[in-house]
Amino acid sequence: MRKGNAGYIKNMNQKMILKCIMEEESVSRANIAKKLSLSKPTVSTLVDVLLEDEWIYETGNGEASTNGGRKPVNLAFNPKKAFIIGMDIGGTKVAIGITDLYGEVCVYRDFPTQDHLERDLFEVIKDQVEMMKEELKIDDTKILGVGVGIPGITNIEEGMVKEAPALKWNRFPIRKRLQEIFDLPIYIDNDVNINVLGEHWKGVGRNKNNLIYIAIGTGIGSGLMINGSLYRGSTYSAGEIGYLVTDRVHAKNYHPVYEGYGFLESIASGSSIGNQLSERLGKAVSAKEAFELYQQQNKDAQEVIDFAIENLALGIANYVSLFDPELVILGGGVSGSYSVIRKQMMNVIERYTPETCEVVQTTFGKESGVVGAVALFLKEFDTLIDI
Known part of the structure; x- marks a missing residue:
């Protein structure tokens, strides 16, 4: 031998x-x-x-x-043998946490992205991590590395964000920028990809090898796990459900090049729902407020949300028909209203799919991106731990 x-x-x-x-x-x-x-x-x-x-x-x-x-x-x-930094850089907030090897979040911080995006984003990230390390009384010798989620198409080999409209990043060298502040192994991927890894490791997707995670917030994205492996596609853009066309008539007047987002998210994302209803009512309305008006049977809110949910459900039905997953998990801001829209959504999905598929809301809270980023690191980094 x-x-x-x-x-x-x-x-x-x-x-x-x-x-x-x-x-x-x-x-x-x-x-x-x-x-x-x-x-x-x-x-x-x-x-x-x-x-x-x-x-x-x-x-x-x-x-x-x-x-x-x-x-x-x-x-x-011994889960305290080492620690991992998990980071979710979103368009609205940056969430950072340090977890042990069981994925238990030991310390957590977040701050508004837009307040620092064009000024001192990476300096603030560094400062937050230093404070968390002090709180845990650990140094870099106890940290295995860093996992990061980004809301956009990311080339994981180059550590390059190809396009992230929420951050206004194009061909942005995210790994290089992070290496300037962390002398540690760093792994980066799309935020919904890390979320499906987190769900499979510690969430409602445990013990299931065929999963779809759909995040419905500022935009709409999805992560695909097929036979226990994350599917990224040939150019790292698999799962861009926001680009699905679910209404031929409305799609005729849609110009994605100008918007920076896909057709489905232009009519069914949280920001789109808020914007559409704001135009109708002549005042600023958030997605959360739109769903509150919907429950109060406001006619404009019902028309906007019914149309959004129908298209979203058609998109999910297409996914279920193509991939035959064991489970579809909904995350993001709009998923918080799942109990309100569940019946309407499932009626559409079941009508257009060959097999019934369970659709559930994520059980993770604000720390979901952190746990997912840590799951990414453990999947990619060569260590004794095999999640």
Whole structure:
């Protein structure tokens, strides 16, 4: 056997053992050997390495066997072995958090994007991270790296934002700018891509390998997980559901080149709903206020939102027909009104799809982007943790 092969097998066995300990929460060496069909000496040797490197720790004695004898020592994963910075740079706010290796958000900050976008955005990001590190009493030696979500088409290999209308970025070298303030590994992707990873890791999409996450906010975007893997497309622009054309008549007068957004989001996003109703009422109305008026049976609000929901549901129906997912998860500001629009939306989806698909609201709160960015980092960075 070549040395390279032996090293590879050792690394894979370590990953399997660590994953087993993470899943079981507390488990003995003997049970690890039995579950993974590995020899007891192999498990014992690799466990010793994991203990020395502080990936795991001993929790005390487990239950003795029926034959009596010494009680086995159980092992548990150490989620504070290291930390990860998760960052979601949105058009409205920048959310930053530091999590442990279980994805538990230990400290969180956010601030308005537009207040700093064209002045000192990266300086503020650096300052916020420094304050969080001080709060946790850790330094960069305890941080594995940084995961980042961006609301736009992102070339993950180059670390380049190809287009992000909400940030007014075109061909923006985001990784290079972040490397100026962080001497750490940095991974970047589209914000809805990181959200589908977060849902699969810690959200309502756990144990499901075919997922669609749709974010409905300033724009409309989606992340696709197919057979357990994130699908990005040949130019990293897969999932741009906002560009779907769901109404041929209205599409005739639409010019996406001028708007910077796609057809569906021009009529069904949160900002579009607010803008359309504002024009009708002659005053500024937010999406949240539009849904409040909708529930009060305001005629203008009902017409705008009914049209938006019909088109959104048609877009989702097309997705369900094409990808046959186990679950569709809705996130973003408009998803907060899902209970109001659910029946109308499902009527349309079920009418136009060959198979029924469950559509649910995300259970994540403001920390969703942070958890998703951390999930991205753990997926891409070569570590013993395999999520």
